[in-house]
Amino acid sequence: xxxxxxxxxxxxxxxxxxxxxxxxxxxxxxxxxxxxxxxxxxxxxxxxxxxxxxxxxxxxxxxxxxxxxxxxxxxxxxxxxxxxxxxxxxxxxxxxxxxxxxxxxxxxxxxxxxxxxxxxxxxxxxxxxxxxxxxxxxxxxxxxxxxxxxxxxxxxxxxxxxxxxxxxxxxxxxxxxxxxxxxxxxxxxxxxxxxxxxxxxxxxxxxxxxxxxxxxxxxxxxxxxxxxxxxxxxxxxxxxxxxxxxxxxxxxxxxxxxxxxxxxxxxxxxxxxxxxxxxxxxxxxxxxxxxxxxxxxxxxxxxxxxxxxxxxx
Numbered sequence: 547x548x549x550x551x552x553x554x555x556x557x558x559x560x561x562x563x564x565x566x567x568x569x570x571x572x573x574x575x576x577x578x579x580x581x582x583x584x585x586x587x588x589x590x591x592x593x594x595x596x597x598x599x600x601x602x603x604x605x606x607x608x609x610x611x612x613x614x615x616x617x618x619x620x621x622x623x624x625x626x627x628x629x630x631x632x633x634x635x636x637x638x639x640x641x642x643x644x645x646x647x648x649x650x651x652x653x654x655x656x657x658x659x660x661x662x663x664x665x666x667x668x669x670x671x672x673x674x675x676x677x678x679x680x681x682x683x684x685x686x687x688x689x690x691x692x693x694x695x696x697x698x699x700x701x702x703x704x705x706x707x708x709x710x711x712x713x714x715x716x717x718x719x720x721x722x723x724x725x726x727x728x729x730x731x732x733x734x735x736x737x738x739x740x741x742x743x744x745x746x747x748x749x750x751x752x753x754x755x756x757x758x759x760x761x762x763x764x765x766x767x768x769x770x771x772x773x774x775x776x777x778x779x780x781x782x783x784x785x786x787x788x789x790x791x792x793x794x795x796x797x798x799x800x801x802x803x804x805x806x807x808x809x810x811x812x813x814x815x816x817x818x819x820x821x822x823x824x825x826x827x828x829x830x831x832x833x834x835x836x837x838x839x840x841x842x843x844x845x846x847x848x849x850x851x852x853x854x855x856x857x858x859x
Contacts, residue, residue, distance in 0.1 A: 555688030579840065582838070586835035590685055590831065591828050591831040594831045595825075595827035595830075596827070598675075598830060599820050599824035601674060601675045607649060608671040610626065614661065627650070630650065632754065636752075636789065637793060640796070641815075644816065669703050669706055673705075677702050680766045683768070683834045688838075709758065755785075755790075756782055756783065759785045760782040763833070764778050776840065785833040788825075788826070788829035
C-alpha cells in the first residue's frame with residue numbers, strides 16, 4: 547500500500563501551481579515554509595516519532611555490539627566503549643544512567659564467536675533504523691521507493707558499517723586535538739589563544755551529531771533532489787539544535803513536574819528514555835520536512851539523473 551503524497555511535498559508542488567520561494571518576500575517565505583513543515587509534521591510526525599522511539603531502544607544495543615566488533619577487527623577494542631561514552635554525552639543524565647550499565651554489561655559479556663554472531667544480528671537490526679529514516683525523507687519529498695528490498699537492506703548495512711568507521715576516525719582526531727592542546731598549554735603558553743580554539747573538542751558531541759545527521763540526510767535524500775541545488779544542511783542543523791535542546795530541557799522538566807516514578811514504578815527510567823527518543827524522532831521528522839519545504843523545482847523541472855539502478859535508492 548502506497549502512502550498518500552502530502553499536498554505540501556516537493557513532488558506535489560512540482561505537479562501543481564505553487565509560487566517559488568524566491569518570488570516571495572522574507573515574511574511570506576517564512577509563512578509558506580512554516581506551513582509546509584507544519585502540515586507534513588502533523589500528518590506523519592507522531593507516527594514516525596513513535597516508530598523511531600521504539601527502534602532507538604531496540605537498535606541501540608545491537609549498534610554498539612557492531613561497533614565493538616568492528617573496533618576489535620581493527621585492533622582498537624577501546625573504541626567500542628568510546629562510542630558508548632560519546633553517545634551518552636548527547637542524552638539527558640536520566641537516560642544515560644539507565645542505558646550505561648546495560649550497554650556495558652552487554653559489551654563485556656560478548657567475546658569471540660558470540661561477539662561476531664551478535665554483530666551480524668546487530669547489522670540486520672540496526673539497518674531497520676536507517677530504513678525508517680529513509681522512509682521519513684521519501685515521504686517528506688513525496689517520492690515512493692521502487693528499489694528492491696534486498697538492495698535497500700544492503701545499502702543500510704553499508705551505512706551502519708561506514709558510520710562506525712567514521713566514529714573511530716573521529717575518536718582518533720579528537721585524541722590528536724587533545725594532545726596538541728596540552729602541548730601548547732605546557733610548552734607554548736604565549737599561544738594560549740590557539741589552545742582555546744583547539745578546545746573546541748569540548749563541543750565535539752554537537753559537531754559530531756551535526757556531521758552524522760548531515761551525512762544521513764544527504765545520503766538518504768531521494769536522488770532527484772540530492773543531486774539538485776536544494777539545501778541539505780537546514781534539516782540536520784535543526785535536528786542538532788532540537789536534540790541538544792531536549793537533552794538540556796528534559797531533566798528540568800522532569801524535576802519540575804516529577805512524579806513519573808510513582809506513575810511508572812520500575813519502568814520509570816525506560817519511559818523517560820522512550821519520551822526522549824520520541825521527541826528526537828519528532829525532531830527528525832521536522833528536519834526532513836524542513837529540507838523538503840525548502841526544496842524548489844526549477845522552472846524546466848528537475849532532471850532525473852542519468853544513473854543506473856543505484857539511483858533509485
